[in-house]
Amino acid sequence: MTEASNYTASELLAVMSARLLLDGQIVFAGVGIPLLAATLAQRVHAPSLTILFEGGVIGPFIVPGELPPSTNEQRCTRKANMVLPITDVMLLLQRGYIDIGFMGGAQIDRYGNLNSSFIGDPEQPKIRLPGTGGGNDISSLTNMIVAMKHEKRRFVPKVDFITSPGFLDGGTSRSDAGLVSGGMFRVVTDLAIMGFDEQSKEMKVLSLHNGVSSEQVQDNTGFDLAFDDTVQTTQPPEPEELAVVRELDPESLYTA
Amino acid sequence: MSNSAKVKPYLELRAETQARERGLKEKVMSLEEAATLINDGDHVAIGGCTMSRTPMAMIWSLIRAGKKDLIASRSIMSSEGDLLFASGISKHVITSWFSQGIVWGVSKVMRHHVEGGHAKFDEWSHMSMGLRYRAGAMGVPFLPSRSMMGSDVGERCREETRQMSCPFTGESLTLLPALNPDVAIIHVQRADAYGNAQIDGLQFMDPDIAMAANKVILTTERIIDNAQIRRVPDRTRIPFFTVDAVVEVPFGCAPHECYGTYEPFFDHMGQYAKQVSLDPVAGAADYLRHYYEEPATWEAYLERVGTAEILDASRRGRSVYDD
Numbered sequence: 001m002t003e004a005s006n007y008t009a010s011e012l013l014a015v016m017s018a019r020l021l022l023d024g025q026i027v028f029a030g031v032g033i034p035l036l037a038a039t040l041a042q043r044v045h046a047p048s049l050t051i052l053f054e055g056g057v058i059g060p061f062i063v064p065g066e067l068p069p070s071t072n073e074q075r076c077t078r079k080a081n082m083v084l085p086i087t088d089v090m091l092l093l094q095r096g097y098i099d100i101g102f103m104g105g106a107q108i109d110r111y112g113n114l115n116s117s118f119i120g121d122p123e124q125p126k127i128r129l130p131g132t133g134g135g136n137d138i139s140s141l142t143n144m145i146v147a148m149k150h151e152k153r154r155f156v157p158k159v160d161f162i163t164s165p166g167f168l169d170g171g172t173s174r175s176d177a178g179l180v181s182g183g184m185f186r187v188v189t190d191l192a193i194m195g196f197d198e199q200s201k202e203m204k205v206l207s208l209h210n211g212v213s214s215e216q217v218q219d220n221t222g223f224d225l226a227f228d229d230t231v232q233t234t235q236p237p238e239p240e241e242l243a244v245v246r247e248l249d250p251e252s253l254y255t256a
Numbered sequence: 257m258s259n260s261a262k263v264k265p266y267l268e269l270r271a272e273t274q275a276r277e278r279g280l281k282e283k284v285m286s287l288e289e290a291a292t293l294i295n296d297g298d299h300v301a302i303g304g305c306t307m308s309r310t311p312m313a314m315i316w317s318l319i320r321a322g323k324k325d326l327i328a329s330r331s332i333m334s335s336e337g338d339l340l341f342a343s344g345i346s347k348h349v350i351t352s353w354f355s356q357g358i359v360w361g362v363s364k365v366m367r368h369h370v371e372g373g374h375a376k377f378d379e380w381s382h383m384s385m386g387l388r389y390r391a392g393a394m395g396v397p398f399l400p401s402r403s404m405m406g407s408d409v410g411e412r413c414r415e416e417t418r419q420m421s422c423p424f425t426g427e428s429l430t431l432l433p434a435l436n437p438d439v440a441i442i443h444v445q446r447a448d449a450y451g452n453a454q455i456d457g458l459q460f461m462d463p464d465i466a467m468a469a470n471k472v473i474l475t476t477e478r479i480i481d482n483a484q485i486r487r488v489p490d491r492t493r494i495p496f497f498t499v500d501a502v503v504e505v506p507f508g509c510a511p512h513e514c515y516g517t518y519e520p521f522f523d524h525m526g527q528y529a530k531q532v533s534l535d536p537v538a539g540a541a542d543y544l545r546h547y548y549e550e551p552a553t554w555e556a557y558l559e560r561v562g563t564a565e566i567l568d569a570s571r572r573g574r575s576v577y578d579d
């Protein structure tokens with residue numbers, strides 16, 4: 001991010017990932033940046049986008065300033081079309097109704113595998129993290145967008161533990177393991193937007209945010225990054241987009 | 257792993273169910289009486305999810321009763337999981353996610369117990385937890401799923417799951433073993449004296465947990481007349497014959513939420529997180545002493561939580577009906 005920017009890294013994440021969502025899509029969203037981004041997309045360019053929450057909610061509208069602390073509290077149900085048991089909302093992923101799964105990430109590797117379970121050896125972990133929640137299911141069963149800060153310690157050659165499967169060891173290894181649908185679609189950071197090579201399934205930079213150099217992205221990544229032949233530059237957040245994010249999260253609970 | 261979280265032979269499962277009292281009879285009792293229905297070593301499934309409809313009063317009662325070696329399962333564990341570990345009543349949880357809540361970071365109490373090898377946290381994907389309870393509720397030993405393949409989450413559960421090729425299509429599937437808990441503890445907005453339970457808002461996995469378990473303890477904000485249940489039977493989510501105890505406990509989820517009645521007690525939760533972050537052992541011990549050991553009744557517990565917090569949580573809770 002450039003020094004002159006008038007937005008936080010988290011606000012940039014919310015705006016950039018919102019732009020990836022299309023009108024009419026059904027998005028399985030986590031709280032935090034994913035929820036902000038999905039709601040922003042609804043307000044700006046995707047009015048018929050539907051949000052699903054793991055707690056068992058179909059199509060809510062979030063009340064500004066009342067962001068839910070998880071996907072499982074009553075705040076998630078405001079103006080929803082339906083509430084249903086957790087197992088049944090998760091099964092909609094398996095049935096194939098969901099276009100995009102959208103979550104944050106603690107640690108990711110070159111094949112888009114995510115770790116939110118253990119830092120260090122799982123048998124004697126240095127840090128025990130909270131675990132998968134629905135992450136393993138969502139990333140096993142649909143296309144994923146992950147929004148996270150771009151730091152070397154988060155972008156590692158190989159995650160300590162695959163909580164949520166990306167493309168495993170690349171190539172056809174994901175489908176060979178039985179995961180015949182879904183996979184990583186985009187990784188959005190405060191520096192760039194990444195996709196994955198169609199054959200090798202390695203992460204590659206598709207576009208850089210305004211004022212960010214490719215060296216800067218590589219320096220903040222723990223493995224050799226591929227760059228697309230035609231790397232684009234993203235348009236900085238518009239005042240209108242930032243205004244919506246700030247209206248939704250006036251206390252900067254998720255965007256500090 | 258203890259036997260109580262293993263798949264039960266079908267005839268044993270049925271025989272246990274057949275032996276249960278299933279008549280339309282009153283089963284109202286106190287928290288203390290209900291706690292005697294749970295044995296040391298039991299697998300206890302906890303209703304609700306994260307900070308929602310957590311049967312906190314029942315957990316309070318189990319901790320006060322000094323239960324031992326409980327295996328606790330839940331869709332997602334929040335601060336009640338911390339207290340199970342910190343009090344020592346459970347050293348083994350089965351869940352998909354365990355921390356107080358995203359805004360408070362990773363639970364220091366969970367970390368202390370798991371990283372130190374004092375307690376076990378078996379991690380299953382959220383849908384897998386749901387399908388395991390559902391298999392238990394359906395009376396089948398497993399359900400197939402397209403999740404938990406290729407990942408280390410799946411690998412780590414490999415002793416308990418199976419992989420198979422679908423006999424119809426040849427596709428790979430994960431077989432998830434049924435969970436039939438010894439006891440389910442579930443908090444609801446209202447129930448009658450027989451145990452017909454009505455749940456407002458999010459049901460989470462509670463109807464499946466109730467059907468799967470061999471015993472159900474219901475705590476409820478209010479006990480209502482059976483005639484009121486019969487007026488809106490479509491709102492009943494748990495039928496009376498699965499239920500063994502009904503306990504009326506207003507604010508029975510405090511400091512967590514009960515849909516439409518009160519939201520989480522955010523100040524209390526923030527204070528708790530601060531206290532255990534400074535020192536997960538002493539902080540949790542102090543919390544348990546102040547809120548769990550010293551108050552002799554649930555009313556006294558609520559007094560310590562404080563009127564201001566209760567009123568604030570109630571005002572926010574009821575606001576869900578403003579739209």
